[in-house]
Amino acid sequence: MQTTRNHKQEKTSLGHIRVLDLTRVLAGPWCAQNLADLGAEVIKVERPGAGDDTRSWGPPYLQDQDGNNTTEAAYYLAANRGKRAITVDISTPQGQEIIRELAKQSDVVLENYKVGQLKKYGLDYESLKQIKPDLIYCSITGFGQDGPYAHRAGYDFIVQGMGGFMSLTGERDDLPGGGPQKAGVAIADLMTGMYASIAVLAALNYRDRTGEGQYIDMALLDTQVAMLANMNTNYLTSGKTPKRWGNAHQNIVPYQTFATSDGHIIVAAGNDGQYRKFVQAGGCPELADDERFASNPQRVKHRDTLVPILADMVKRKSKKEWISELENAGVPCGPINTLDEVFNDPQVIAREMCVDLPHPTAGKVTLVGSPMKLSATPIVYDTAPPLLGQDTSAVLREILQYDDDQIENLSKNGII
Known part of the structure; x- marks a missing residue:
């Protein structure tokens, strides 16, 4: 691998890996955060002036040291620690060239654009593998790259319904409040991010053994169907459609x-x-x-x-x-x-499930720790979720060797 953050290399699982993160909202950023926790250098690419949609998904917002709201929504903070943030307008030829150059210097590209959207920019897998044959390229969409729903936009709430989860979740229909219920968090997004993390690690292992990169096609609907586990096999084995039982168990009382x-x-x-x-x-x-x-x-x-x-x-x-x-x-x-x-439970405290990280405007930010506990290569907690574009100049200088004049010109023209 080329240049990366040397301080992450020695005692981390993925300190030799660079990830170019073109994702936004939750499933993709969750995957990228897992990889960052394991030591990978993750470069988050966002739109100039706007950034990831979740930056504004508040309140609540992180407060600065004077008690005023910052521009960082809590939603954004949940899925973006440990990353470097750059802004690039990928709709422009110059912006596309920056992404291609960064992809050439990376091990993994993550993206969650609509099917076919990046192809028109020359940033799809087929285009990038021409310049980086061993690239791992992971696409995350609502319904996958093929099938009759491939071009639909995917939303976690809708997928929870389509994938059967809500048919199993909620109070019994014959009781007050009965009916389908979504989960309290975006489980299809989160589990897709987790499965994507596993797939990327598997692909990296295969690349290290064979030198061959590959394409990963992740879909929220696939994940939602897969994670129903024994309820799936109950149906497939018996042919009987499971029902909602709320907080009760159909076979055990109480x-x-x-x-x-x-x-x-x-x-x-x-x-x-x-x-x-x-x-x-x-x-x-x-x-x-x-x-x-x-x-x-x-x-x-x-x-x-x-x-x-x-x-x-x-x-x-x-x-x-x-x-x-x-x-x-x-x-x-x-x-x-x-x-x-x-968060006041002694077991949660003992397991260090809260971490404080220094933050440039708030002084510090308190985040939920990773549940992955590795003895030899512990999780890396080194940087808070980055401000919009805070690392753009540094990344262009360090990795692409751009000089000050090039960076200033790109900024003046709204490319970065």
Whole structure:
């Protein structure tokens, strides 16, 4: 590899890798952030004057040291740490030439433009592999590069519906509030970013063994279908379409959420012994001896009778009391935490799932840490999500050897 950030090379997994990141919003940036966390030099390319759409997807916005809002939305901060940011107008011949030169000096190109959009700029895989034969080129779209939906725009919410997730998620149709429900975060985007990360790493490994680059075609819909896991195979094996069960389990009772006096908990009583301990902790041991509820098959059969009784029982104590008593009794349980409770949880703190990074306008920014814990090549937390275009001049000088006059001319003409 050519020039890269030397301080990342020694004790990182990907310090020898350069990634040219032409993506925006979430799926692509999430993939690129994973690679940056693992030590890769990631160069984020954005539109001059505007940048990634998520920079303005607020409030909330990061605040500066005087308490004023910056131009960095929290949404943008979530998926862009560890990157260098440059601005290039790729609709211009000069901008296209900059991207080609950078691609020639890179190992990986990530993009999430509409199908065929980069071809008109000469920045598609077929064009770039002519100048960089061993290039890894990953495209992320809503529906993939082929098929009848290929030219549709892909949105996470729509894909959650199309891919079957929402048919499985939400309260039962026969209960109040029943109906399809999306996830609280953009799971199709996030999981596509994760799968894309794996695919890029696999392609890099293959390139290192054979010298051959390749094209990676990632689609949100493909990912959403794939991640339904056992629910897919339940259907494919039985031919029966699964239904929504909300926070309940179709085969185990009680295996669901309950409201306490001050919050909610999850109780996952997987066998009759755990169920008995649960109702004993609630002061209702007779519920374990009632023949309607004594065994799991009977509890499933009489679910609609038992669950309201258990719900009344659970409301008599606080969340903290229930968690303490059930953990001591050996009944699987857990709280449903709000995010303030999550980030004050001693386990989350011990696992260092919050990191503070220096920021040029805010002084520091607090971000969520990576869940990847590697003993020999730990995650790299070196730079905050960059300001728009903050590294443009440095990247052009260091990698492409542009001089001051060239950079000034490009800036004057709105190319960068």
